[in-house]
Amino acid sequence: MARVALDAMGGDFAPRATVAGALLALAELEREHTVQLVGQSAVVQATIDELLAGEMAAHAALRDRLELVEAPDVITMTDKPSVALRGKPQSSMVVGLRLQAEGRSDAFVSAGNTGAQMAASAFVLGRHEGLARPAIGTLFPTARKPVVVLDSGANVDSSAEELVQFARIGTVYAEDMLGRPNPTVGLLSIGEEAEKGNAAVKEAHQLLLASGLNFLGNVEGRDIPVGQCDRGPIDVVVCDGFVGNVLLKFYEALAPTLMGMFAKALGAERAALEEAFRELDYSDHGGAPLLGVKGVSIISHGKSGPRAIKNAIRVALRASESRMSEHVGRRLAEGTASRAATDGAPAA
Amino acid sequence: MARVALDAMGGDFAPRATVAGALLALAELEREHTVQLVGQSAVVQATIDELLAGEMAAHAALRDRLELVEAPDVITMTDKPSVALRGKPQSSMVVGLRLQAEGRSDAFVSAGNTGAQMAASAFVLGRHEGLARPAIGTLFPTARKPVVVLDSGANVDSSAEELVQFARIGTVYAEDMLGRPNPTVGLLSIGEEAEKGNAAVKEAHQLLLASGLNFLGNVEGRDIPVGQCDRGPIDVVVCDGFVGNVLLKFYEALAPTLMGMFAKALGAERAALEEAFRELDYSDHGGAPLLGVKGVSIISHGKSGPRAIKNAIRVALRASESRMSEHVGRRLAEGTASRAATDGAPAA
CATH class of the missing domain: 3.40.718.10 (Isopropylmalate Dehydrogenase)
Known part of the structure; x- marks a missing residue:
């Protein structure tokens, strides 16, 4: 009930x-x-x-x-x-x-x-x-299954630690809302090598390797529409809220724009195209949890x-x-515990 | 010759x-x-x-x-x-x-x-x-005319000053390569208000207002596929190379992905769709100048x-x-001169 x-x-x-x-x-x-x-x-x-x-x-x-x-x-x-x-x-x-x-x-x-x-x-x-701050998790339709992109707009200028928190809560989202066991996490960057990206992303890459999450490494913009990268299917894409929000709005606007282009090019009936585009229509998707x-x-x-x-x-x-929220809390506590253990290790 | x-x-x-x-x-x-x-x-x-x-x-x-x-x-x-x-x-x-x-x-x-x-x-x-550093200017097809997006991958972690430099050289690109008089410049952000965005973007917004360029204010991800925002058509979109590169690769990968989805949905002939998608196909677009x-x-x-x-x-x-390169040099020199004039103003 x-x-x-x-x-x-x-x-x-x-x-x-x-x-x-x-x-x-x-x-x-x-x-x-x-x-x-x-x-x-x-x-x-x-x-x-x-x-x-x-x-x-x-x-x-x-x-x-x-x-x-x-x-x-x-x-x-x-x-x-x-x-x-x-x-x-x-x-x-x-x-x-x-x-x-x-x-x-x-x-x-x-x-x-x-x-x-x-x-x-x-x-x-x-x-x-x-x-530090909640994040918005949004589902992006792909050629495969939808991927969770977070943060998609609650934050800007996220630190490496915050990106790791997004990875933890995105993992819970994929488990609880999409029923994916052991979800894979990709870190959005501009090249798949660990040394590619901005300062926060490069640091987050190292932290994610040690996070215990199912970390795929860096993924690129091109991997999102396909829903997978060279290392396998992607369930969660982690990024700064600035990048996530730009991508989300870009994707949202693209569907009607392309529909217009194709309808013109193909002379196809608009209704048939609209049906095909329904999957891409965010106004139809419902809602994104604040995680x-x-x-x-x-x-x-x-x-x-x-x-x-x-x-x-x-x-x-x-x-x-x-009970996603409870699971998010537990997962974040694990992250805090492992960090405390590392921080508390003898310095010499 | x-x-x-x-x-x-x-x-x-x-x-x-x-x-x-x-x-x-x-x-x-x-x-x-x-x-x-x-x-x-x-x-x-x-x-x-x-x-x-x-x-x-x-x-x-x-x-x-x-x-x-x-x-x-x-x-x-x-x-x-x-x-x-x-x-x-x-x-x-x-x-x-x-x-x-x-x-x-x-x-x-x-x-x-x-x-x-x-x-x-x-x-x-x-x-x-x-x-400070060269930028890559890439043309994004839109429902209107193509827009120049820069930087689309040469830089990460760009400062506000660098974003303004991208605006200057993007303006020259639009003039010389696309024949657009007095090109409009939008600053990519996550809301149209001046106070929306990350730290570099917010500062760049203020600098652009005083730059003498045809600055439209902030534009959002959704404005790019349409090629315009509420304040009019967009010729140049300025962003950090991290964001630009993610967007570019996302857009590149989307065309073939969507083509597959539509061909399946419509039962249309693939050739007709490929023709419609040609405009979106970056491998066909030629090249992006290093500016x-x-x-x-x-x-x-x-x-x-x-x-x-x-x-x-x-x-x-x-x-x-x-003679685009010459014009870029001149435009950047103007920026330096106006900054020097400001910096050199008596402090009291």
């Missing part, structure tokens, strides 16, 4: 897309699961009524698996995270996360202001010991439609049921 | 692809231009004879526009740049660049070891004043076939005829 709190007011198409997404999710999930719609209750209730009286009438029976949680404030896409946190303590984001901190919810999903969600998640849920906080906080794309929200709720449920 | 020196021994398919590429180029270019094939003359001569006696017999008349220049040593793809430079002073790379330094050639093209080519170009041709050296050094993909070599020779010719 899981209760997923959804930021009903978050995202470009809220609350219509969020409420519709919640209904789609409940229709697919087992009866024991519920969705908590957090936001301005009057607005949310009106949206539910409208959808169930109209295009989603077939889902009327799901109404009693929706719980309304009042939150009078709304954080906008342009609010500064720190200002939003201090100035809007009764926002749907903070209230939704607080439910979880108080044990009244199992997971949180939002398509709202990402910066605010990261700050609020770290503040309300807390961070695991041994982690390293004590709990479940799923970041969805601001442009999420009902399908994307539905998928994000499923991701939240999986994260909660697999 | 231009003389382009081609590293006949450089690249995975040399000397067959290089010699064939030289012949294809000469067939297209005006009669006054010549190609200097630099390498082991006996091997090169045998390759010419073989091609002209066989599949390229139609081009036999071009033989006298090919000049053979002897260079006994060959730098391999795995040679370390510094070792190659010291240990193989008679390599095709060093000999080809030396021709230009001595005024006996106008441009140099190689599909060989990129690291060695960068080191040899800086050493033999020299660097322009005011430039900041005193002369013309064009870096081609190691997997270049004859068409790519032909295109690289055309790029070399255009760079030589537009």
